[in-house]
Amino acid sequence: MTADEVSAAALTADGRTHFASRRFRGALTRPVAQVLTEVRRALEEPVAVVVFDVSGVLRRDAGARVVSILIEPRRPIRPRRHLWAAEALQVTAAHVRGGHNALGQELFPLDEDALSALAAGIPDGSHIVVSAAGSPGNGDHERRAAEVLRCAVQPASITESRSFYGDSLLVREYTAVLNAVLAASAERIASDLTDAVRRSAGEAVRALVATNEGGCTPLTRLPITPVHSFRADVAGEMLGAAVLGERSDGRLIVARPGAVRIAEFIDGLPSVVSRTTLPDGTSLASSIAHVVPLTDLLVSGSGDPALTVLVAGAEEELTPFGLTPAVTTDRDLVALGAAVAPMSYWHNRLVEVASASDIARALSDGEAIARANLVAAGADPGDVRVRESRVLATTYGEAQMVRIRVGAVAAAVPSASSVEPGRGAA
Template identity: 40%
Template sequence: MFDASPLLDLSVRPTTTLIRIAPRPPLDAQHEEEISPEATRVVHVRGGHTALGEELVPLDTDALRSVAVTAAAGERFVITGAGSVVNAEHERRAGEILLEHAEPAGIEYGHAFPASSFTLREATALANSSLLTQAVALGTNLALAAEDIAPDARMYVATNDGGCTPLARLSSAPVHSAISGQATELVGAAALCGVRDGRVIVADTDGEALGEFVSGVPTVVAGPSRAHGLDLAIRSAHVLPASEEHVSGRAERPVLLARGGIDPGFIGLDARVHLDEDLRAIGAGRLPLTEWEERTLSVASASEMNQEVETAEARVRARLVSFGAAPSEVRIHESRVIATAYELPRVVSVRVRGVAFRAGTA
């Protein structure tokens, strides 16, 4: 098990071309969406879909071919399209054209990061693209080192939500492991303090962090997560500064773990555990396998919506088993349907979270 977050640097910004697919380009600079600093240039291409997934404007394939044939070899691309969260056809077709006529080092798609906001999907795809070179090298080196020590071992990497996923995924979606450190430490603190349901505080010389657990799993931020000054469409554990405002107001007091020999005497709490060892390493050994299925879609009836939920749960279960979990270990921790911001009753988001505690971690 590895926590790669200290080695994933979101401030590294390789050359990237951002392709925005929309019915028309901005009227002028004042109407331009803020250009993410990771993007070297922005290209506007006609196309896009409505919130229901219906085509607004046919995709301008000629413009995309012009971009592709003039692109430098090894150029990186990020593609985001209006309405792609429901219908990603134009994003995928744009990627196919780039692969046919250019030699890209990589292509990232906004629809891979579910969010109702165009700019949020775009920022997350850009962040993921900026991490890929680091992640591929890191994943390869970790796999080679682990193979020498334990050639038959399964290898996993910590994720931002307080879980883990196969190490191979680091090379394709490193943004989901970029801020996993605090969540991993809280998992270790909860295990040492014997907390399965409740709140835990980790106090050290850098301050106090508060997290909450339900059935042994950290709660997750409901909306976008803040990472290195960016709002991103990633699932991250809900970690708060342990201020008096956040600690008080409930009958059940949180459990405190103190690190580094300090005795914080924090808001009347006595530390249940004092620890000098590496809490992150302890937490990494206790992380459950986690998997998500998040889709925004248009449904015509309640029965169709229920069928989509069942399908999403089945996918999550199957992936966790493919990651190495026994079918009996897999459970659906969260399964719900959420209304979208479009004010269209037919358009909903299906969100399913599955977990599997590996042997010795439950």
């Protein structure tokens, strides 16, 4: 979806496809319902699952008031260089003493008196972001601060930034701030799309939203964590190209007007990194498909030839690299990618380990959490597959503190269904 067009790709279990699009102005409900109705009638089958890519319509609420509270043992000697400072967002920053070290040990008690005094000046309806030093290892101060503020203020939302995993305090803070200013747009979009599905396809249809790393999650999650769908089109485009090029493993290049990108596919999905880099260079604590601009070094740096997919109209983009496309298409790759995206869940956690058995136990716990969350979201337990389970070093310099990263996926279409529809947006 974009601000003026809804584009869809539908797939069936027997391999049939149908593409549809409709330009519109205003709310999404009617055009989305019309496109879904067209798809259902064209394929003469009921819709089982709809996956929406909303990255083209999510918008920041420029009028949202955000109060960002940093909990640290002492004030910085120099003012913080907040990542949101250059984006004209209405963010008021405040400091409260507290925080933990990398081992989860308290560095300074949380100053609840200062927090209560600060709360008296926060306007009702504000979005409050609480970010504490050391919260990935011990979230107690963020949790307690949120409780104090919840009792003293009537906010639009309170976000503990540890809910977005990241080694950097400022990256976690920025992610939570951006999530807050996207929330109003996400709520409207989710409501419109839910109404559209209900009108055109019925109550039994599973509605999902594409996520940044190439998966999808229930549409009901969109108003809660819209930041995880903010850059979903990057992975969606690659997934769509992989479908057309019949590539499940290896390198894939997509050339479209204005950009040529490359990604590495493993078992049908793009590789994933834990931090999203936005076009302006800032970072988000959100897992994303590892898709990067193509360079001469990447073209020649591997003996395994990459498959190149060309979007019609981007022929000149490939000229500097001397590449010949294997597939040329005018289809909406983002929509097609959303149609094949699996349900996904990523678990990131900082843990203290002293032996190999501790690591094995932490990984096993992480896999169980990922599986349980997918099943709770509606996935068939037999369809759940762990695609990644690994231990990563942290940047804190504490050898016994490691990060557990587990990613699991499951088929978006219920096993009993005979239809594999999908929905994506340009």
